[in-house]
Amino acid sequence: MWYLNAYTILSLLGMAVLLSVLGLWKGRTGRFARKTVLLLFSVGFIAVYSAKLAVFSVLYVALNYALYRLILGVSDRWKKTAFVFAIAANIAALFVLRLFADGTFESEWFAPVLLLGLVYTLLKVINSFFHAYYVAEKPAPGLIEYACYLLFIPTFTSGPIMRFHEFLRDLRADKTITIEMVTDGVKRIIRGLFKKVVLVSLMMDGYQRLTEGDMTAAESAGTLLLYYVLLYFDFSGYSDIAIGFGRLMGIDVPENFKKPFSSPTLTQFWRNWHATLGDWFREHVFQMFATKSQSRLIAAFMALFVMVLVGLWHGIGILFILWGVYHGILLALENLLRQTTVNKRKTSKLQFWTRCAIVNLFVAFGTIFFSANTDVAEKILRGFGHW
Amino acid sequence: MGGKLIRAAVEFIVYLLMLLCVTAFFTGHGTFIYEGF
Numbered sequence: 001m002w003y004l005n006a007y008t009i010l011s012l013l014g015m016a017v018l019l020s021v022l023g024l025w026k027g028r029t030g031r032f033a034r035k036t037v038l039l040l041f042s043v044g045f046i047a048v049y050s051a052k053l054a055v056f057s058v059l060y061v062a063l064n065y066a067l068y069r070l071i072l073g074v075s076d077r078w079k080k081t082a083f084v085f086a087i088a089a090n091i092a093a094l095f096v097l098r099l100f101a102d103g104t105f106e107s108e109w110f111a112p113v114l115l116l117g118l119v120y121t122l123l124k125v126i127n128s129f130f131h132a133y134y135v136a137e138k139p140a141p142g143l144i145e146y147a148c149y150l151l152f153i154p155t156f157t158s159g160p161i162m163r164f165h166e167f168l169r170d171l172r173a174d175k176t177i178t179i180e181m182v183t184d185g186v187k188r189i190i191r192g193l194f195k196k197v198v199l200v201s202l203m204m205d206g207y208q209r210l211t212e213g214d215m216t217a218a219e220s221a222g223t224l225l226l227y228y229v230l231l232y233f234d235f236s237g238y239s240d241i242a243i244g245f246g247r248l249m250g251i252d253v254p255e256n257f258k259k260p261f262s263s264p265t266l267t268q269f270w271r272n273w274h275a276t277l278g279d280w281f282r283e284h285v286f287q288m289f290a291t292k293s294q295s296r297l298i299a300a301f302m303a304l305f306v307m308v309l310v311g312l313w314h315g316i317g318i319l320f321i322l323w324g325v326y327h328g329i330l331l332a333l334e335n336l337l338r339q340t341t342v343n344k345r346k347t348s349k350l351q352f353w354t355r356c357a358i359v360n361l362f363v364a365f366g367t368i369f370f371s372a373n374t375d376v377a378e379k380i381l382r383g384f385g386h387w
Numbered sequence: 388m389g390g391k392l393i394r395a396a397v398e399f400i401v402y403l404l405m406l407l408c409v410t411a412f413f414t415g416h417g418t419f420i421y422e423g424f
Contacts, residue, residue, distance in 0.1 A: 006413045187402060204403040364419045 004197065012153065015041050016185075016248035020177040023250060027174070035144050035171060038249070042151040050113045053110075061147045064090070064125050065113040071132040072140055083133045087126055089201050094122050098316055119313060121150055123280050124161060130284060131164045139169055154245035158238050160256040161276040167251065175250040184314040185247035192240025203230040211376050215383030224378055227371065228364040232260070235274065264331050264342035264355040267303075269363060300335040304328035314370075319377060323369035330362060 015038075020035045065085040074082050091336050097118065126171040128146065131137065141164075143147075149167045207230060210223045239256035246253030262385035263269035270278045285306055304325070311324020322358050346354055368377050 190402050190406050193409045198405075198408045201412060353397070 009193070011045065012245050013248075015153075016245060016291075019249050020182075023174075024175050031172065031174065034150055036210060038171075039144050039151070040147050042148065042153050042156075045152065045153050045342050046156075050116075051110070051292075053113050053116060056114050059149060060121070061150050062143075062308045063317065064128070064150070065143050065146045066147060068128055069140070069295050070184030071129055072136055079133065083129055086129050090122055090125055094118060102183050102316075120157070120159050120161060122162070123277075123284075124150055126284060127161075127280070128164045135165065136169070137165065145171060152251065154242040154249070154356065155253060159234070159274075159276055160239055160242060161252050161280050162251075162253060166254070170251045173250070177250060181247050185244040186239050188244030192237045192244060195240065196236030197237075198232060200234045200237065203233065211379060214386070216378060216386045219226050220380045223383075224364045224367055227359070231367060231370070232257070232273075258322070261360055262356050263359055264326070264344070264347070264352055265334055265340055266362065267334050267340040267357055268342070269359055270327075270331070273363075277310065281310060296336055297340070300332035303331035303335055306329060319369045319371070321375060323366060326369060326373075 016040075018037060019034060022030065022037060025033060043054055043058065046057055063292065064086075067082070067089070071079060071082045071086060096105070097110075097115055099105050100107060101112055101115055145168060148171060149162070149164055152162070153165070155162060174226070201225060207226055210219060210226065215223065236257040243253045245256070254276050256274055258272040258275055260269055260273035263272050267352075287301055289302060305328070307328030308321065308324040310327075311320040311322075314320045316322070318387055342352065342355060347355075371377055371380075
């Protein structure tokens with residue numbers, strides 16, 4: 001969460017100005033200069049934050065680039081094996097690092113900062129392996145391009161999750177930053193900072209005050225709604241800042257929050273809330289197992305399975321698993337009852353907004369598991385018994 | 388034309404106020420650097 005550091009904002013603005021100036025240098029040499037400067041800035045930025053994280057990131061990128069080239073280079077017979085191995089090795093590495101983080105293993109080489117943004121980087125790495133396995137783009141991306149993708153500072157710690165081919169398209173383009181792009185980007189950054197620094201701080205104070213003592217049912221409900229809106233401002237604020245800086249640097253960072261409060265079904269909600277995460281799981285997990293003549297029962301099971309995975313991706317803990325199961329069951333029910341999408345034009349306004357309100361209430365209730373704090377979760381649940 | 392100008396002016400003031408609030412929060416916490424994450 002380095003956007004809460006004002007020096008971060010200033011250095012990113014400086015970088016954006018430098019890249020804009022370099023953008024005037026067209027052609028192959030200009031593009032090479034831009035990529036090199038972007039990479040040097042990314043590694044330097046991480047090194048200032050933590051030298052250990054910088055060394056780890058460089059090694060992580062180099063190893064994964066080797067795996068990427070391996071998938072591209074091996075014969076068709078071994079391609080699938082290399083692809084599966086590369087993904088499994090990355091998931092196992094993250095799992096082991098998490099065991100170090102929770103104290104199961106100990107080592108003087110380990111520091112919790114190594115996990116900063118790693119869950120997001122893992123998804124980008126897997127996307128690059130899919131890219132190598134299914135697309136095998138030519139010319140093959142070089143190490144600098146690959147490193148720029150994984151270490152792109154605006155999205156490094158918390159997304160939005162970019163697709164490798166989209167990032168490459170922007171990185172390889174001769175883009176001139178226009179005045180509209182600058183205005184748009186700066187406005188987006190200010191909006192994001194206002195949400196993240198001002199609104200979230202104020203709401204967090206309120207949330208902490210509410211969860212201090214015992215609660216009544218009304219306070220429990222209020223706490224959940226407040227936490228739900230807080231999560232929205234926190235995360236959409238972060239995404240706004242990342243998108244804004246992306247625009248200033250000539251990289252089109254995808255939208256992450258597409259009016260999620262006006263989603264009439266939970267399925268639609270997950271296409272609008274943290275959209276890039278939902279898209280990632282749809283493209284990399286759901287699609288892998290989906291068949292043309294998929295029955296409702298299989299679709300329901302897959303929805304449950306994917307949501308448990310999403311829960312585990314957020315963190316290894318009983319509350320995250322429960323959160324995944326809760327959303328998975330709701331999505332499975334929508335699939336079984338054929339209620340996954342509602343067309344706004346074919347529904348009355350009253351019915352549409354009633355459905356949106358119900359979906360939001362269900363999601364708000366689900367945040368009880370997302371607080372990652374069993375004491376608070378218990379307190380809120382007990383509060384519902386005190387009318 | 389006049390409407391557009393007023394709209395742009397209002398938008399500018401709103402963004403300026405937001406930026407001022409952000410700066411106040413950054414400095415109001417006693418430090419320009421957020422410790423930890």
